[in-house]
Amino acid sequence: QKEVEQNSGPLSVPEGAIASLNCTYSDRVSQSFFWYRQYSGKSPELIMSIYSNGDKEDGRFTAQLNKASQYVSLLIRDSQPSDSATYLCAVKTGFGNEKLTFGTGTRLTIIP
């Protein structure tokens, strides 16, 4: 079983709609969760981090965490063509472990 799982997509969303990206993880003691955006040929760029159950909002982005269900999601409101990218979910597992485990990423395409 993969430690961090994402739907690889591609996920196509009309411009202006809400894009919903999902991620599940296997290690129950995971503490920190991150969403990165990666444009083709570029390195990942941090969008949001979340540590506690519930929602965290930053502009058009909302991260949602449910530790009981081992599930973290990212919502993008008012999707723009510039949001078209691969979105990587990353999880830091355990105490004293600084490594991040990445999912395979979900490719998102916003259709004008």
Added chain:
Amino acid sequence: GAVVSQHPSWVICKSGTSVKIECRSLDFQATTMFWYRQFPKQSLMLMATSNEGSKATYEQGVEKDKFLINHASLTLSTLTVTSAHPEDSSFYICSARDPQYTDTQYFGPGTRLTVL
């Protein structure tokens, strides 16, 4: 967010030569840096964790004698690919952890290595 730079951004070398890639944290001190490799259409694979002043910790399957890591200062880590071969051609990306922001890793722009 914190800024991490990498140099060079791309490099082409002949098979059998060695290539050094630098990773710098520009506006913070990074006691820990990470080196990743990414093949086309695949996710990031952690190669090693680099700690300032000590030996790097390599992930399973990564040859430490082939991928030499030196973290000589709080702002600089280097990755040297020794005796490079075409199968080493990849996108190498470093990241650094900003202690002010606990677990957050900030990525450099990456280095695209092509071995002929």
